[in-house]
Amino acid sequence: MRLFLIGFVTALLVIIPAVFFLLYWFKSRSQRLLADSHLKRLKELSRLTGGLAHEIKNPLSTVKINLKLVSEELLDLQSAGSSGQSNQAITRALRKLSVVQKETDRLEQILDGFLRYIDMAEPQFANVDVNLLVSDMVDFYSPRAQSNSITIRQGLYDQPLVCRVDADMLKQVMLNLFINAQRAMNDGGELILRTFRQKKSAVIEVSDTGIGIAPDRLPDIFDACHSSNRQGSGLGLPTVKRIVESHNGDVSVSSEPGRGTSFTIKLPLVEQD
Numbered sequence: 366m367r368l369f370l371i372g373f374v375t376a377l378l379v380i381i382p383a384v385f386f387l388l389y390w391f392k393s394r395s396q397r398l399l400a401d402s403h404l405k406r407l408k409e410l411s412r413l414t415g416g417l418a419h420e421i422k423n424p425l426s427t428v429k430i431n432l433k434l435v436s437e438e439l440l441d442l443q444s445a446g447s448s449g450q451s452n453q454a455i456t457r458a459l460r461k462l463s464v465v466q467k468e469t470d471r472l473e474q475i476l477d478g479f480l481r482y483i484d485m486a487e488p489q490f491a492n493v494d495v496n497l498l499v500s501d502m503v504d505f506y507s508p509r510a511q512s513n514s515i516t517i518r519q520g521l522y523d524q525p526l527v528c529r530v531d532a533d534m535l536k537q538v539m540l541n542l543f544i545n546a547q548r549a550m551n552d553g554g555e556l557i558l559r560t561f562r563q564k565k566s567a568v569i570e571v572s573d574t575g576i577g578i579a580p581d582r583l584p585d586i587f588d589a590c591h592s593s594n595r596q597g598s599g600l601g602l603p604t605v606k607r608i609v610e611s612h613n614g615d616v617s618v619s620s621e622p623g624r625g626t627s628f629t630i631k632l633p634l635v636e637q638d
Contacts (some may be wrong), residue, residue, distance in 0.1 A: 546572075
């Protein structure tokens with residue numbers, strides 16, 4: 366009996382871990398299969414929605430062109446010296462057309478933003494000095510900032526901050542943040558740019574003196590599903606996050622309602638030999 370018990374216990378000690386291992390293996394494999402299936406469905410959904418967005422853009426372009434042509438014809442009629450009553454009717458029609466044109470422009474912006482978000486290509490990495498890239502973007506954006514009564518101030522790190530990035534993608538990040546800041550400063554203000562080094566990371570700060578972001582919105586600011594943007598596609602900040610993370614970087618935000626918002630981007634520096 367004693368030998369039987371010893372044999373039985375020994376068998377349990379061998380079998381139980383084996384059973385747990387098999388259960389764990391089956392569970393892990395099932396999860397991987399489910400994850401692969403889910404990823405496949407997401408990719409398929411992305412292709413379908415991307416195709417749908419492209420299909421919408423085609424008739425939308427036709428609508429925009431015809432709206433412009435109708436507006437021009439109405440303006441010609443108005444210039445031809447119609448009666449006072451006819452002129453009033455034409456003016457009302459032009460106002461309505463203007464509203465429709467603005468909405469079609471906004472719809473086109475939404476579609477463009479959506480397509481950029483889902484069709485993002487793989488980054489083409491190269492060694493880039495972040496200081497030079499930020500400086501180039503300031504030069505590019507300055508005329509637009511001036512026309513919106515925005516003063517740009519920049520303080521760049523006194524040494525090169527070389528990171529391995531896709532320059533075009535990082536420029537898109539900067540542009541999205543500039544546009545976001547502009548929308549927060551309808552009456553003008555300051556756009557402040559800083560770069561500095563933090564251990565093994567290059568840091569870019571983009572700050573504004575705008576209306577700020579409510580505390581309850583901050584946790585969802587980079588979430589495409591929670592955007593409250595009514596002026597653009599609403600995908601500017603989610604796109605920023607997606608690009609930065611594709612560069613093994615990190616982006617965060619701090620804000621105070623009525624005083625402004627600051628976005629901080631951290632990118633790994635190229636290790637020097």
